[in-house]
Amino acid sequence: MTENRIVLLLLALAAVLPAFVGDQYVMHLLIMTFFYAMLSTSLNLIVGYVGELSLGHAAFLGLGAYTSAVLSTEAGLPFWLCLPAAGIVAGTAALAVGAITLRLEGHFFVLISLAFAEVLRYVVMNSVELLRGPLGYPNIPAPSLSFGGTVLADFASKAHFYYLGLALLAATLYAAWRFARSSFGLGALAVRENRRLARAVGIDPFRHALVAFVAGGVLAGIAGSFYAHYLTFVGPEVLGFSFTLSALMMVVIGGRGTLLGPLLGAAVVGITLELLRSVNEARLSIFGILLVLAVMFLPDGLVSLRWRRRPEPAEESPTEALDSPLRS
Amino acid sequence: MAMLEIDGVSKRYGGLQAVKDVTLRVGKGEIVSLIGPNGAGKTTLFNLITGFARPDSGRVRLEGEDVTGLSPEAVARHGMVRSFQITNVFANMPVIENLRLASYLRMRSPLLSDVFGLRSARDRAARTMKEANGILDLVGLARFRDTPAKRLAYGQLRLLEIAIALCVRPRLLLLDEPAAGLNSREGEKLTELLRRLRDGRGLTVLLVEHDMDLVMSVSDRVVVLNFGEKIAEGTPAEVKENPQVIEAYLGTPFEEEAA
């Protein structure tokens, strides 16, 4: 079974799941899993496909969430306008930040990307008058879907959010899949695999990284918008490092540079944290150990268990390529 | 007009004058070899021409167009493509995938038409694939189409590098020691390949090489560098007799050092 089919199958399973699961808490966990899957898919574009470690991803999530929060509570705009606006704002910020930082060498990029996100968090936290500082925005309205005066969905129940999240996740995955298969994705892959050679054959690493960075920013912003309207509250913590960290873990544990990886990662990390609830105090300690073990022993993530490259054939070197064809 | 004109190019690294006022010309359809003892500045000169390093002074022109100081990717887009002294391929990928990545420039279509999978983009991809297969046939790696590059033997890797460079459709091909590590028979095959590229495809080649058999048999002209300076230039036969060149190779008989 190909990777794409597995992704489709998982999405199809998720679509019929509410028929069998009534528990509100389980539904909530699944909705959050969709959210994290979106977030880690967006991060995967830059971390997985281009190979740049961005530690400031929460900034784009947070910008999306705040855009939605401000537009819906202050300006009264409906969710369906807030959502694209969140993507646009986050994408524009990604363009500006990426244009400055992606020219820096890898290790510098890691730190500077974090610095930008942290500065943004401090600014939001301290601008009490403009962005309500640490108070944040409560009472963000739920979306509503109506057609010609008839309300089709009012999002009063979790099931509505469930399908909204699933739809957005599917759209995010589709966008990521399209990106990876485009020649842009191919160029990004070349940069990740061998930067010098990529440049020698004419591929501009900066441009490719920037496109991936902006695409990731837009998708993260959209995820942020969903987050804001689902949880109805947004505060400075959406800009915090812990969101970046969670998404990063999911990408790596699932398998970076793959479509399925972030999806698996979001599910597995979510489930693990839930299971560890029983050992409450030691939960995060154990989680830290699991993260270390996962990265050390499964560096290519869970997907590599299934798509592990075929076993290396014995060292019989293919002989004498130089022999045949030049003979003509 | 010459394919490549290098005009008084210099580069200094700290106290070391790596390349000093080098001027040379490569005509269209020529194979020119750059030789000289280790540390003579050959690879540095390559880096200066291809944008991997920026010259302190001097100009580089490709068919009259100034490409001095451009980024490596911009230089490649102008049609000047290089290989590296140390084998450099997309090691984790199959041979054909290496070529697909290298063909990227021609495959690229406007971002959106591509992302939405329009037909024009797909047609282009199919054409690229066909050409990549043709190049594999030409260099003799067709059999290893799906072999991961890291599993190729050394000589085959060097051929793959040339194939990668060819996929960019260069006007000028720069090869940095393509014969290093090849046995003598593989070296002969390489000579033959270079001739075919020149005669069949009208390709211009500038190469840095230590293998004197290869240099002497394939080159139209030879340029000799020593301590970053050009000390001689001419046909292989002329250069061989040049006393300065013999001197540069430590006074030892030329052939001996070269072997």
Added chain:
Amino acid sequence: MLLSDFLQFALNGLVTGCFYALTALGLSLVFGLMNIVNFAHGALFVLGGMLASVATERLGLPLWAAIPAVLAIMWGLGVVIEAGLLARMRDAHILPVTLVTIGLSVFLVNTMLMLFGTEPKNVKTGLEGAPIFLGDVIISQSRILAIGVSVVAIIATWLLISHTRAGRAMRAVFQQPEAAALAGIPIARIHSFTFALGTTLAGLAGILLGAVFVVDPSRAEPAAVKAFVVIILGGIGSLPGAVLGGLLLGLAESLWGGFVSTGYMDAVGFVLVIAILLFRPSGLLGAPASRVG
């Protein structure tokens, strides 16, 4: 603005700067030599303070005995972490290596929370005497101790690197890894030594922090991030830069907090870093940050 205010803020900044300089020095060694973005550095810093607190408060050891004991433990821990985790990933991509250090940090911080609780801990110095007045400027005895120990540690590190065989080997690996390997320098041992040294310096900074203020696990992540800020400011690969950058950041934060606004105090470093990377990417004393090839 009064001169005495200025001097008082500057002095406070100098104390904080000493903590920054010590942590950054250790991190810079690890970052520059082993190419590792070590997010666990902040957790190790806190751990040093926690252990010293246990030694002085619970076990009742005097400070002069507690410091070497804690440093020895930190050194050992550094060796173990290097051998158990980092040595196995020497050629790995920056991403998995960074994640391993993040995982380690998550583990250390939460284990400390489990063992010691969230309450801030103090390191008992035995220096409860009256603060000292220098004109209008006040300084407590523990702060003088912190500055003194920091200076000694920085000089000791400098002597170690410039005057011992291990130090020379470290510098060789730092500057020319390939050549050093060819010259027969035991890279594995140098890495172990370097990481242990970095861990120990972080631990020492944590001890001093606990002696002057308090330590608690929530300080781990900000401390790691600050230390990175410092080494970018000072210039990556430059050890004097790490010390200078630490002192400058301490001063800048203290003066900013004193005269402008305390709200943005922690953002000062980030803004400086962004400015530095935009206008002088090599940092104050370092090599260029943009890519060459």
